[in-house]
Amino acid sequence: MNSILIANPKGGSGKTTLATNLSGYFAKRGQHVVLSDMDRQKSSLNWLERRPDNLPIIHGLDGRGKHSNSLSADWTIIDSPAGIHGEKLSEAVKKADWVIVPMQSSTFDIGATEDFLKILSDEKAVRKERTFVAMIGMRIDSRTKAASKLQSYLEESGFPVMGHLRDAQIYVQAAEQGASIFDLSPSRASKDVQQWSMLLHWLVSASREVK
Numbered sequence: 485m486n487s488i489l490i491a492n493p494k495g496g497s498g499k500t501t502l503a504t505n506l507s508g509y510f511a512k513r514g515q516h517v518v519l520s521d522m523d524r525q526k527s528s529l530n531w532l533e534r535r536p537d538n539l540p541i542i543h544g545l546d547g548r549g550k551h552s553n554s555l556s557a558d559w560t561i562i563d564s565p566a567g568i569h570g571e572k573l574s575e576a577v578k579k580a581d582w583v584i585v586p587m588q589s590s591t592f593d594i595g596a597t598e599d600f601l602k603i604l605s606d607e608k609a610v611r612k613e614r615t616f617v618a619m620i621g622m623r624i625d626s627r628t629k630a631a632s633k634l635q636s637y638l639e640e641s642g643f644p645v646m647g648h649l650r651d652a653q654i655y656v657q658a659a660e661q662g663a664s665i666f667d668l669s670p671s672r673a674s675k676d677v678q679q680w681s682m683l684l685h686w687l688v689s690a691s692r693e694v695k
């Protein structure tokens with residue numbers, strides 16, 4: 485069982501987009517995926533309800549209870565709520581093999597995420613290298629000043645940066661249909677799918693054996 489926590493206390497940073505698309509990717513590979521939703525807004529579970537039957541199956545779990553992880557799954561992807569902190573955050577970090585932090589490039593986003601990264605690096609599981617943290621830039625237009633500011637900020641954060649995803653309507657449209665970009669035709673999605681390669685490679689190469 486491999487478990488990935490998606491976290492950033494900043495609202496709207498891209499957690500659910502990351503959680504649902506990662507789930508779609510592993511499901512497409514034929515693996516047993518549990519999407520665990522800690523958010524009482526249930527955006528991930530609502531996405532699953534919209535998911536058509538002909539797409540690869542993803543199992544939903546209400547992650548607010550004690551059992552936010554699934555032992556039988558190849559992958560448990562945990563979507564967390566905005567504002568997560570304190571004991572709830574520590575518990576979730578401790579249970580995860582990876583924490584992935586999606587981050588946008590505005591000054592507000594950088595400011596709001598800064599404290600969170602300090603808290604994460606002080607977590608025991610992270611210090612002891614039982615849980616690994618990585619960052620990913622969300623809704624990034626690589627031609628802008630904001631993008632290069634984010635890039636240098638991320639490089640200084642001490643955590644690896646697993647690429648940037650551009651701002652693209654395909655994410656919004658896929659979400660509306662209960663799909664991930666990996667479920668769409670390659671002719672439509674290949675440019676965006678490519679931007680996931682570093683993150684996916686990192687996760688797959690370090691994962692525990694899956695069927």
Ligand SMILES: Nc1ncnc2c1ncn2[C@@H]1O[C@H](COP(=O)(O)OP(=O)(O)OP(=O)(O)O)[C@@H](O)[C@H]1O
Pocket residue numbers: 494495496497498499500501502523527564565566622623624649650651652653655656659
């Ligand atoms: N790369 C992208 N391109 C275009 N739109 C995006 C992208 N990533 C996220 N969005 C959109 O941004 C909005 C916020 O994203 P999302 O819901 O994933 O954030 P969140 O961190 O889960 O928010 P919350 O803190 O409220 O749970 C959504 O409408 C989503 O469709």
Ligand SMILES: [Mg+2]
Pocket residue numbers: 499500501523527563564565
């Ligand atoms: Mg969300």
